[in-house]
Amino acid sequence: MGTIHSIDPATGTELATFQEDPDEAVENKLAAAAAALPQLGAAGWGGRAAWMRSAADILETEVEAVALMITKEMGKPIAQSKAEVLKSAHTMRFYADNAEQFLTGRTLDNPGAVNASTAGTRFDPLGVILAVMPWNYPIWQVVRFAAPALMAGNAGVLKHASNVPQSAIYLGELFTRAGFPKGAFATLLIGSARVADVIRDPRVAAVTLTGSEGAGRSIAATAGDVLKKAVLELGGSDPFIVMPSADINAAVDTAVKSRTANNGQACINAKRFIVHQDIYDEFTVKFANKMSSLIVGDPTDPATEVGPLATESGRREVTELVEDARLKGADIITGTSPGTHESGWFYTPTVVTGLTQEMRLWAEEAFGPVASVYRAADLDEALSIANGLEFGLGSAFWSTNDDEIDRAIREIEAGAVFINGMTISYAELPFGGIKRSGYGRELSMEGIREFCNLKTVWVA
Template sequence: MAIATINPATGVTEREFEAHTEAEVDARIDEAVDAFRTLRSSTFADRAGWMRAAADVLEAEAEEVARMLTTEMGKTLAQARAEALKSAKTMRFYADNAESFLTGRTIEEPERMNASGAYTRYEPIGPVLAVMPWNYPIWQVIRFAAPALMAGNTGLLKHASNVPQAALYLDTLFERGGFPTGSFRALLIPAARVEKVMRDRRVVAATLTGSEPAGRSLASIAGSEVKHVVLELGGSDPFIVMPSADLDAAVATAVSSRTSNNGQACINAKRFLVHGDVYDAFVERFTSAMGALTVGDPTDESTDVGPLATASGREDLAGLVDDARSKGATVTTGGEAPEGAGWFYPPTVVTGVDTSMRLYAEEAFGPVATVFRVADAEEALKIANDTTFGLSSAVWTNDADEEERLIAGLTAGAVFVNGMSISYPELPFGGTKDSGIGRELSIEGIREFVSLKSVWRA
């Protein structure tokens, strides 16, 4: 894939960028190494001041950043603004909390170890490679970069090739806040060159958000180099609706969750498992609401759903729907890509999906929802867990016993009760099974890329 800004709403290539040469990549890694020597000796107060200043820059430029994101990957302006502001908020969260998150503990009764004292401490490890996707070009990076830099590490970003302007914006953002030169560096390189960077001894660890094959590849390289990785590899999140739920709220949230970011989020609800007592009413209301959304120019404030980010993404999504329809599934709304420019695909609802269809098992990365009729909570859990993924989930019920049974029974990194799956800096984020390993955000996220040292004193 060329390193270029191709507007998804028009299909027009707006800017192209030359990949960094091997010499340029080498120099950028050297910059990260040099910056680490400074960062590791700086104080939490130093880094917090720089991080807050960088957050101020991002917040002040939120409108400019939003238009860049909309142009590069097609999300609506409202959601692009929200992404920029959420990123700034998370930067401040780590500025405020990093020191307490990385305070070691004093060991009680050290005499049991023949010591006068013992304690633990967390220390930064060095340059960390981040391989990031296009769906949240700023947020995905910030949720790694903010804790990594506050811990005293430096970052190297290999961003998706269709969001180079976002990558270059992030390349300078932290230095504009006061971080030492080289603290965060973007590498404009194709995916084929990631392995060489990962095997570079100056790079000590990596994090990746992306496809399962990409994650397996990076993890394999990291394993052979004995380097730590954090992987977030997507999901096919269940959204369970039981008879006691507030159906109006469930339907409204289902629409928002399935179409947020034009349906291109790892934690979008994708499979809707609805109890038979409310199934017909849910499908009718959900179909109506999805069909009523406005699809169009993402720079128009009245647009609900913009284009998919890539032509191949639309082809893949349409292929899933066409496969299901050809095998007997029913499309209650949408299901046909419109004619004309841009990579648009309408909000789509599919019922009658079974295990013979690709849509049953594969992640639909776009505004396509599958709805299943279930007889009870046990059947809902069976279908919900019948997937290789386990990122997030949502349950809608006002029965306390049922809620507890569903929370305990779901194999997922998170469960949201009577609400929409979303990431918060206060909550750890990550999945089980093929959805990845490790956690981002909260205290767990900042502790992924530090070394825990034990100290014993005679």
């Protein structure tokens, strides 16, 4: 078996190493997950809700230690790590409070219409669900799957990203500590090459992935081959459209936050800023000035606004995208320096203009603090640029014109449209994309129903 390394991206130093689970350990964890299903069912809504609230209490009690673990392992600023932990605890309580209501079936008012005395629907858990999760929100991404899955009565096994093994181990123990049956949620310390075998295991009923488009294709192909349900949340290159009637200063402030949150490493970061020509110069100057004034540095320092990228390969990929655009004629109006520190995988917040379709940055997702700014002659061109890619995750539209807003809501091709704000995931709202950004939904009522069997019930 291989070795899994936890490396501090701010310094490039190794924090810890772990051995992959041997086949016997994986077998034992899958068997334990299957064995926990009857206990999860017997606990009922009240029992599972009590355990879930206990898990939320543990997270809140340990918020300082867990946040520091996140920051040291993948580099986000410490304040954002704390917010991630608290958001996860909120989501646990949200599903503890609402799961039963979300999964209450319906009864036909007129069962005689289908020749029955009673008829309707119910929701049943599918069984053991495999979650393949990314490093960028190492606690939140997992909890937003685990909380609804466990509350529905499913068991879960987690294959986390290889660069956040400490977070993976913590999550693998959290739910058992909170009172859930042993094995109800467990971490598999395995490499990506072993994921297909887990999907094919007959005890695994379905799989969910948040990750790259390439990973999504691989997971979907394997799940499809064995006819198992899959939910995919993949990449995004979210448009952020600004029209002349918008509050320019508010739009600029939000644009900077949306582009650089999580060090620019979120699928729903705004990445393409499409600005009406009448306000293009004003917006671009203000945007570049604010991007260049951000404090880049040690992510454990509360004053830091942008930390390092999580991996050395990630910084290399962003560097290559920007350099390709520069060589093909784009203007780098702020940024351009890959590193700002003697060590670590830092990337200076960067703003690029003058993009053309020959540049990779036009069509590819930049997973780092790099903003692409586009000039649009009118709303038609702005919407055309926004919809011109095969991604369709989130979007933001800034205007005070009701007709423009109505068009944006109808015509932007994405899983979410945020008006005069930035795309954020909330437990209370469904989250997911279309086109090459994936399929299926997480969060809210729609998310908990993804891994349930909607069963029709008919009684003579």
